[in-house]
Amino acid sequence: MDQTGTIEKATDVLFHLHRQAAGCGISEIGRALDIPKSSVHRLLAALASRGLVEKDEAGRYRPGIALLALGLGVLEREPIVQVARPILERLAVTLGETCFLVAARAGRLRVLEKAEGTGFLRAAPQVGAEVPHQVTAAGKLYLALAPESLSATDNAPQSRAEGIAVERALRQVREQDLAWNRDEWIAGLSVVAAPVRMGERLLGALALALPSAALAERDGGELEQQVKAAAAKTSDRLNGLGLPHSSVDPLPIDPR
Template structure:
């Protein structure tokens, strides 16, 4: 595998590491075979493989060689679960978009961030910062609050960044944030009142799987002028209903 002229060294290493994983997945298990398949010296293949073993993406057995590791297998299951979630959720996201006319998001929690895995733009000509694949701090988003509120309280601090200021309204105090999550859990939906993006408000509700675990959240987002307190009371039950329907699809 030759390098591309001008390509950053880190990018070359990443590309080779991914190619090595693919070759192991295709059935190449020896160091000699991996070096030959990648077109690199045996020492380079060994360095890449060792780093992947240490990270849990590969495992090595002296007589059997290299095999896919537990972390990679877990990621594969997570990718499959997310794909299933997307397929099952999409009709209900469309229902929610059509009922509200606003932008609808589907998100999952990764560490202290929300990852947007689907987005359906509404009828208004709004330019929101979100896009599929984008990440935002969980503490400043309605999606994030809906996901965090149903975790044990003792882990909330792990997902909190003290002093975070996405906007002047972002909650940067841990105790205030704890109280916000308690309120979110009690009423069944979360709010983002211009805390992640100036001029944008959101309402979100949690989605549960067949074991009752919160695995995702759905939200409606629009300009603050279109989501005052009265409209929140209209939109929140629709968001909750969409979350309930998706949860039912997942076996909840």
């Protein structure tokens, strides 16, 4: 993995800054990544010249705003996000709970968009964050419907008995065209997810997250229908488009 190269090192520094909550000092980064101070200094100077990192008032380095524009640009060029956004928002308002969209990118599942619910206690996934395969609703959906789009790491179940149980669960997911996750990933958090498709291809998972306690007081079947309907609508609109990436107007007219 240690193909030493300038760009690789620079991005490693970038990700290190990203992981740290507070700003970092040069020596600190050098120690963490095993790069001499002077090199870190030069890397940061280059990155700062383009706004990818910044120095805060204390002289410590943090990720820069240039990254913001680049990152959000990625979202803007995802047709599925454009299509799903208003649907997620409406569903979140209707149900009062957080809805989000997950899709496989580079073999990993990532949250592409979210619309938070209104509850005092509510799920707040981070856009751009990765979610695990085995213990999430979106993950099960992918394992059941499009495992090839996930990198194979740790997809292998531990024992034979587990393997059978997993395969059984996945078959159920395929039958229902829907996946649940109740407290498996995060205690107290339940999620339902339904597939967004283009033809046979799985493009993403539209998910509804709510506290498990809140789920107990609701009609699970109705939630399933709502999520399925939202996912289906997303699929339809996505397929309705001619699919030449629609550019985004500064003042879009949004017939929702």
